[in-house]
Amino acid sequence: MTRVSPSEHRLLTLARAILGQGPYVAVEDLFRGSHVCPPQLGPAALSALRDLLSKGAVLALARMGGGRKRRHLPSTSGTTRLWERHPPRPLHFSALCFHTLRWLVEQPLTVPDHRPLDVDAPPTLADELLLYLCCRMLAGTSCAPALGKEPQFRRSALCRLGFPDVFASVSDSLSADDFAPLLAEGGWLLEAVQDELALRWRKMEESKSRRIEPRELVELGASQTRVLDAFFDALDRARRRDLASFLLDALRPLVDQPAARWVAHLSPRAPLGAKVEARRGAGAGLRALARLARWDQEHRAVRFFDDDHDDAQLLLSEWSSFGDAGFRLAADRERELGSDLMVSSEVPEDGASSTFTGSAP
DSSP states (O other), X not given: OOOOOHHHHHHHHHHXXXXXXXXXXXXXXXXXXXXXXXXXXXXXHHHHHHHHHHHHHHHHHIIIIITSOEEOSSGGXXXXXXXXXXXXXXXXXXXXXXXXXXXXXXXXXXXXXXXXXXOXXXXXXXXXXXXXXXXXXXXXXXXXXXXXXXXXXXXXXXHHHHOTTTTTTOOOOOOHHHHHHHHGGGGHHHHHTHHHHHHHHHHHHHHGGGOOOHHHHHHHHHHHHHHHHHHHHHHHHHTOGGGGHHHHHHHTTTTTSOGGGGGTTOOTTSOHHHHHHHHHHHTHHHHHHHHHHHHHHHHHTOOXXXXXXXXXXXXXXXXXXXXXXXXXXXXXXXXXHHOTTOOOOOOOOTTOOOSOOOOOO
């Protein structure tokens, strides 16, 4: 049996919960109070943390979508799992990993003036995964706003892509260069989290109907637009448009719903101008699909003897369940949301019949 100190045990318990191997309730109190954490781990605790990270990260990647067979560019890769498309990649967790875990143990995240986390080093891909998993565990809790204000999390392109709602109040700009590290080494990390991103964005779109204050929808829409514009630019530059497929998977079950569903609980007492801005903000995800619609048309125009014909055919096949019908519906919903004269309609009950028959992932 490995023997560690009580403070080391707290850090290891937190790491286990972040990696999805322990319940959130077991570590909830850690985030609400300040606890002592050693400046460095002893040999036994360090060995246990390394073992936990190496095994837990691989399991997390498999659960997030890396274990599912799917097709990605280039078209010659076939329908394969993540480890069949890419050679083994070492997961290198830098000192940022330990500093993040120690900071989470030491700092009460519900207290406004806690010490910030700011490590002067770019995150590795493994660090990006850990930061993302931290956001996933705390999203929707009273601790989430604290993560959205931390420089280290704000610099994480994967966190910004997966959690625009957590960073909605952050006005920091993003560019295609910010996503370049995620697209290195064949973009294996982005391939692995496609299912996870689809789930996150679907929940985010569904949550808009429960928002009351116009400001919340405006900030969320602006955050979504910032991250998707930069991400799509990066994909175009890297010729990896397939990695935008998660957005189609996220919105496929939603585009046949009436536009009013996105703003179902918007405050009726809000000024008209604020409501107009809120509706436009609510349509940010739908508006982003316009770029994918243009890409889809470009793929259809690729001729048989063009060099990228096979890749274009793969994308057309993968996006066919959304297709022209889905893109038209998305444009219609976004247009209705952006109209000053949008007519409120009854929101159908879940399970009501729909006109769009695309299947969910």
